Amino acid sequence: MKSQENFHILDKRNISIKLSRNLEDYPGGIVLVLDKPLKWTSADAVRKLKFRLQRFFNQKNIKVGHAGTLDPLATGILLICIGKATRAAETLQSEEKEYIADICFGATTPSYDLEKEIDATFPFDHIDQELVESLLENLKGEIDQIPPIFSAKLIDGQRAYDIARAGKDAEMKPARIKIHELEVISFNKPLLKIAISCSKGTYIRSFARDIGVAAGSGAHLTALVRSASGPFRIENALNMDEAERIFEIL
Incomplete structure (x- = not known):
């Protein structure tokens, strides 16, 4: 820098x-x-x-x-x-960011993390280490990511989370982000801990949601540490x- x-x-x-x-x-x-x-x-x-x-x-x-x-x-x-x-x-x-993320398969929340209660459950018995590794490989690189509705994104001058908390719908537009590296730290079904290196603007909550969908299940973020910033x-x-x-x- x-x-x-x-x-x-x-x-x-x-x-x-x-x-x-x-x-x-x-x-x-x-x-x-x-x-x-x-x-x-x-x-x-x-x-x-x-x-x-x-x-x-x-x-x-x-x-x-x-x-x-x-x-x-x-x-x-x-x-x-x-x-x-x-x-x-x-x-x-x-600057690029690095995170340690804990993700739980089998359930989703409206906020994509533990801020909100679970709103749906899904099967996860079919998810194994091999599938996880394959999904992570496919999620690397430049992708269009949709931010969570419970976020600080501005929509017509309003914060998205204010719109969501008022019970209103809002269209979240995808943003171009880049996932540089993904590494499994541990996988004890349904819990996945991974290290993520990514670009500015990446929502790890959205990443958790996306890997859940890609796995034919659901997922949400249970803990997050930003381990590096530049x-x-x-x-x-x-x-x-x-x-x-x-x-x-x-």
Whole structure:
């Protein structure tokens, strides 16, 4: 990533280095590599840290944002952009992503994950390791993927999830995405754990739905970790407590 050298990166590798309280000492801004807590929205994480940042840098109007939304029921890398780094959020979120996904065959939900209750069940006894490997091979490459209705996609100025929660129908248009690599970590029927490397804009919930359909069954996502975003890796990400401690005023 060409712009990375302009940022001050905050992660586990430099957590012990004292941070200046003058934001101007970081002309390219700061990118904090956060391991987002389960059940938090990306906006929740920004709000929580912004309060600390306002006090630490003594700037009420400090700019804070995130690069790449992560669903509430997912954990893993969320890049928090601080100061002038917010200008590069779009560049940061365009990087390739890696995920560890847990998928359950035999049932579907309206949200394609555990946000909503199961709405249909399907046979899955016919699904074996050989079939899974074959399906994954066919799902690699560029594909047109339909986003979940319960998503932040904009439809005529409205968020898709607001339309869905109002009980209305919405036409979700397919988006061109690319699946680079798929690797089975474990398969204990009906549970599949896989590693996924993919392009920006890929919905892993939709991937779970699609593999269920391709298997002649149904499927939904039960857990998700974003393990990498561009050059940033989960093993270096800070949990929320660690991130907050960086901006403590002693």
